[in-house]
Each structure stands twice: as structure tokens, then as C-alpha cells.
Amino acid sequence: MSAAALPPAPPSTLVIFGGTGDLTRRLLVPALANLCGDGLVGNDLTIIAIGSREGDDESLRAGLDEFAPDTDCWRALRGRITYLQGDFTQPDVFQTLKQRLGDGNAAFYLATPAQFFGPIVDALADAGLMDEVEGRFQRVAIEKPFGHDLASAQALNRQILARVAEAQVYRIDHYLGKETVQNIMVARFANPWIEAVWNNRYIDHVQITAAESIDVGTRGSFYDATGAGRDMVPNHLFQLLAMIGMEPPNDLSADAIRGEKAKLLGAVRPPDDAGADGVRGQYEGYRETADVSADSTTETFVALKLHVDSWRWGGVPFYLRTGKALTARDTEVAIVFRQAPLALFRDTDLNNLPPSQLVLQLQPDEGIVMRFMVKQPGPELRAVPVQLDFHYAERFDIKGRTGYETLLYDMLMGDQTLFQRADQIEAGWAAVQPFLDAWGGRPDAIETYARGSDGPAGATALIERDGRAWNPIGA
Known part of the structure; x- marks a missing residue:
């Protein structure tokens, strides 16, 4: 409409x-x-x-x-x-x-x-x-931030809901106001050919990236007390995870959609080894930032490996990463498909043949990219990768929008679809808490990384030990 x-x-x-x-x-x-x-x-x-x-x-x-x-x-x-x-x-x-x-x-x-x-x-x-x-x-x-860990989020929910009804509370995650984030549901559920392959039979893994090229800037006091993990993961990245992983709701009502998101977040498996499945990084020079401790162990980069225990996603790892002072500003979700049987293409260099992907680009160049294989021209039957691009700005006028328009309108209209319910908030923190606990026990276990890079070496190792690779940031 x-x-x-x-x-x-x-x-x-x-x-x-x-x-x-x-x-x-x-x-x-x-x-x-x-x-x-x-x-x-x-x-x-x-x-x-x-x-x-x-x-x-x-x-x-x-x-x-x-x-x-x-x-x-x-x-x-x-x-x-x-x-x-x-x-x-x-x-x-x-x-x-x-x-x-x-x-x-x-x-x-x-x-x-x-x-x-x-x-x-x-x-x-x-x-x-x-x-x-x-x-x-x-x-x-x-x-946000709605709490700084699971216990504080639960306490804040108790305090608020002791005075007002859940139907009166609109917990905002501004990522959900972005047109391209809302489009995740449309892309999935309005296109049967996409939803048909949206499962562990066809999908190898999922990457969720929220990278920023800027550093902490003048927000040193806030950031040094918060860090990338608390600032981004249980809210922004987990909202993207919920929209990617949720089951189709029975209808488009707020209760139906938020209920499916809460189920997905509640199905995130506690890590077997949070120390091995979570990486923290800090960009070089962060400790020289105004209002930052000279011996700070606050992370400016986080990468996680997660699993969702459901029939749809069993065996499919979700790799999440977010950070400051990286090579480019880039927020995207990459759905990476399993390799097709390649017996027909034995002469192709299988080690350099990229998997098919559906990439939902959320910022800065909002759109959808499909990466797949075609035949290279010539007498030889050789497969090569190509991509099809859809850019929102080329089709729609989205200039001058802040992402808060829909959220403010929905709040005034009483539509809670894009706002987080108490159980969603707590499920997100519950999934992150094992990593926070592991990092709190080893505050010095943090890698440095160069400004303008893709992050610390540990993030690369996190995904490469599974025989996979991150999409280059900004590519």
C-alpha cells in the first residue's frame, strides 16, 4: 500500500x-x-x-x-x-x-x-x-540499549511491565525501520521460488555483516562502557537473524510475526565453546580515543558462529560479524547455497568455483544481488560466476529517509509489528550471554586489527576452519 x-x-x-x-x-x-x-x-x-x-x-x-x-x-x-x-x-x-x-x-x-x-x-x-x-x-x-546483559534486560522488563501493559510498550530497533530490512520478509514469503530453497537442504551457511568504516569518534565514553558485542549483536544483528530464520507467520499481525521471531531466537543453541566460537577485536589506536581508558579491553569488533536448533536450520551455521574502522560501510545478509554436484564439470577448477549466493544488501547501496554460474562463451563447456543486481535507488525514490518514518507512524497507529516484545529482547540476550561470560573471564583475550581492514585474523580463522570464507566487506 x-x-x-x-x-x-x-x-x-x-x-x-x-x-x-x-x-x-x-x-x-x-x-x-x-x-x-x-x-x-x-x-x-x-x-x-x-x-x-x-x-x-x-x-x-x-x-x-x-x-x-x-x-x-x-x-x-x-x-x-x-x-x-x-x-x-x-x-x-x-x-x-x-x-x-x-x-x-x-x-x-x-x-x-x-x-x-x-x-x-x-x-x-x-x-x-x-x-x-x-x-x-x-x-x-x-x-536501545535495552539492558546491558540478560539479567539487566530482565530487570528492566519487570520494572516497566509492572507499571504499563506490554501493548503500550514499543521497544525500538531502528534497523527494523529500514525499507530493505522490511523487504526480507517480502523477498522470502512473496516469492515461492525463494522460500522453496530456504532450508538446510539447499543452504550451506548464512553470513550477517554490519561493518562501519568510521571509528568510535566522539562517543568514546559510551562505547568504552558498551563495546561492539552489546551495542550491535543482541539487537541489530539478532533482528536480522530472526527475520532470515523465522518460520512463515499465520498472518501479518504483530502477534503472529513477533511470535515467530521469538521462537527463532529461542532456538539459538548455546555455544559448545564460547571462547572458540566468538572473536573479539580492537582497532589500532582505539585506546588513544578521547574518554577511552588507556588500557581498555573493550572490543570494537565481534564475530560469532551460531546454530539454530530447528528442522529448517539444523546443521546450517550462522556467522555474524560487526565492527568499527573496517574497510567499508557494509551491512548485508549473504545466503550461501550448497555446491551443486560437479561431476559434469571435472575440468573446472573446483577449488576456485564460488558457491551460488543470494545477498540482501541493506546499506549503503540497498538492493538484492544474485550470484550464480553460467557457461563461459567458447567451444569449451566451462562454468563461470556472474551476478544480477537490483538496486532500490534505481527503482524507488528513497532519498532523504532516516528509517524512523515507519516506526513513528506505526507507533502512532498502534502497530507493534516492527517493535520488540519482552521475550524477544530476553531471548537475544540469552543467546549472547555465554559469549559475554566467556569474554568477561578473559578480558585481555582481544586481538588488534588494522584500520581499514576486514577485522582481526581470528575472525578469518573462525570461518575458515569450517572450510568457508567471508564475503569481502564492501565487495
């Missing part, structure tokens, strides 16, 4: 805690402006930004103009954005907010550091701002 065919979101107020931060300015506000231009939010949407910085309505709006498109729709929307200055650890802010909101629909977006998630939900509930009465909705959107 096109945006023009979708109904606009109902009248509501979007309250953004952390309303002066980078997430609000660079991602949320441009996304809201795009929704306005698409006709998916109307003049009955108002926005309240809450922050501790000195300022007023107009100073806030002026600071947002740099990041929003210069359109009539944005100019109308900016006039409905107001600023509430205050310390959101104090109850008086919530009483003032309650007076401003009145008795309409409200959605609260927590664009704050993670330590404030639980206290803000408690304060909203204490002020009666999560009470859904007389048909109005009260929802809360929570950014």
Missing part, C-alpha cells in the same frame, strides 16, 4: 524526552517532516520536546531547522513543536507535562541514556500519564 493510500495517524501529542539531543535533531525530526509531507500526520499532531538545556520554543525550532527539509509542511509542523525545559528526574516536570497534555492521545519517546528508561516510565505512571481511559492511548517508545 502506498503512503497516499494509508490513513493519517490519529490526533495525538508526541512527547520526546531528550528533545534537544542528536537523535531528535538528526533522525526523529526529519522523519516527522517526511511523514507530514506524505500526509501520514496532520495538523492534529503536536510535539513537546523535553530537555534540560536553557531555551524556549523558538530557540528549539531554530535548532531543528538545520536538519529538517525546507518545505511548507515542515514550516507548519515546526509551529506545533514546543519546549518543556526541566529535569526529568524530578516529579514537577511530569506534573507540568500532565497539564500541557490534557486528556488526548499521547506517545512518549525516550531518546535518553538507558539508565533513565525505567525511572521515566515509573514517573509517567506515577503521574497517571500511562492510564488509558475513555478510549485514549498512552504509549511509550524505548530506544
